[in-house]
Amino acid sequence: xxxxxxxxxxxxxxxxxxxxxxxxxxxxxxxxxxxxxxxxxxxxxxxxxxxxxxxxxxxxxxxxxxxxxxxxxxxxxxxxxxxxxxxxxxxxxxxxxxxxxxxxxxxxxxxxxxxxxxxxxxxxxxxxxxxxxxxxxxxxxxxxxxxxxxxxxxxxxxxxxxxxxxxxxxxxxxxxxxxxxxxxxxxxxxxxxxxxxxxxxxxxxxxxxxxxxxxxxxxxxxxxxxxxxxxxxxxxxxxxxxxxxxxxxxxxxxxxxxxxxxxxxxxxxxxxxxxxx
Numbered sequence: 001x002x003x004x005x006x007x008x009x010x011x012x013x014x015x016x017x018x019x020x021x022x023x024x025x026x027x028x029x030x031x032x033x034x035x036x037x038x039x040x041x042x043x044x045x046x047x048x049x050x051x052x053x054x055x056x057x058x059x060x061x062x063x064x065x066x067x068x069x070x071x072x073x074x075x076x077x078x079x080x081x082x083x084x085x086x087x088x089x090x091x092x093x094x095x096x097x098x099x100x101x102x103x104x105x106x107x108x109x110x111x112x113x114x115x116x117x118x119x120x121x122x123x124x125x126x127x128x129x130x131x132x133x134x135x136x137x138x139x140x141x142x143x144x145x146x147x148x149x150x151x152x153x154x155x156x157x158x159x160x161x162x163x164x165x166x167x168x169x170x171x172x173x174x175x176x177x178x179x180x181x182x183x184x185x186x187x188x189x190x191x192x193x194x195x196x197x198x199x200x201x202x203x204x205x206x207x208x209x210x211x212x213x214x215x216x217x218x219x220x221x222x223x224x225x226x227x228x229x230x231x232x233x234x235x236x237x238x239x240x241x242x243x244x245x246x247x248x249x250x251x252x253x254x255x256x257x258x259x260x261x262x263x264x265x266x267x268x269x270x271x272x273x274x275x276x277x
Contacts, residue, residue, distance in 0.1 A: 036091070038244040042154035056137045056270045058276040064135035070128050073119030075218040079127050083172050087205070091240075092233040093193035093223065100220035105202050106210030118176065141268055145261045154257030157251065161243040165236075168243070174235040181226035187219045196223050 013097050057074040064072035094100045098105075122130060145151055165171060175192040182196070183189035190196040196219065204209040210216055248255050 019045070030142040034233055037237070037241050038248055039154045039158075039255075041242045042248075042255050042262065044152060046070070048262075048269075051140060051273065052265075054277065055272040056134075059137035060130070060138055060270060062276060063136055064126065064129060067129040067133070069129065072122075074125060075117045075119040076126075076130075076220050077117045077119060079122055079124060084226070084247060094220050094228070095198045095224060095227065095233060097228070100267045101217055102212075104210050104212050104220045105197050105199075106204070106212055108215075109207075109209060116145070140194045141265065142146060143268060144264050149193050150254075150257045150261035151265075153254050157247055161247045162240070164243045164246075165239050168239040171236055171239040174230065174232050176225050177230045178223075178232040181230060184224050185222040186228075187222050191225070193223060196220075223225035 057107050061072050061074055079217070089094065094105060102108075143148075178193065179191060188196070188199070199219075202213075204210050204214050
């Protein structure tokens with residue numbers, strides 16, 4: 001799974017790794033983030049992901065046809081069921097009170113099923129040629145980009161400025177207020193919302209989902225209630241924005257190069273969709 005900085009999430013592992021195009025997983029979001037951050041303009045968007053998946057599928061289908069597989073589907077199922085990597089949550093943990101009350105720190109299992117491929121299952125012969133075509137599609141979409149240096153540079157910096165966010169005294173004070181609020185409602189005094197979200201007590205299964213026990217759901221509801229009462233997510237968001245702005249100012253040329261790489265990628269996707277879509 002692709003995770004950025006403090007993004008909270010789990011990986012649902014079903015059987016075998018399934019990665020195509022950019023390799024970024026689908027996501028079930030429990031709530032919207034509080035708003036844009038300075039580094040967002042340098043990063044891949046959900047729309048980029050959707051368009052890249054379509055472009056990759058078209059390129060793979062073209063390549064597979066060249067290998068004699070004329071009716072290869074755009075959204076194929078694997079010979080055996082694949083891994084589906086699923087990012088769950090937001091950068092700030094649980095934010096949706098209704099979802100917290102119903103699903104705790106997990107999600108509606110029915111939503112998970114919508115991520116499965118809709119096309120026909122690959123034959124063994126198709127599967128033998130698929131990896132090479134998939135790799136070729138990825139190379140085509142990243143043509144003209146120095147992947148090691150420029151591709152998604154903002155993400156390579158995320159760990160560094162998120163470490164700084166964690167040390168921010170204003171954020172630590174906000175987490176302490178949130179922690180005392182949750183404890184006052186009869187729940188564990190977690191050091192921060194990350195600890196609440198990832199508590200092993202929720203017993204995530206092999207699919208990454210939790211048990212949705214009454215205790216978990218009540219804890220998640222208290223978590224969200226305290227965030228709302230004390231503006232925890234907003235303060236957290238502001239701390240991240242401050243650190244990102246500082247980092248962008250310090251590495252302006254590298255961020256600019258990363259943005260140019262992203263624009264090149266988007267232009268390539270547009271070209272593929274125009275020709276093949």
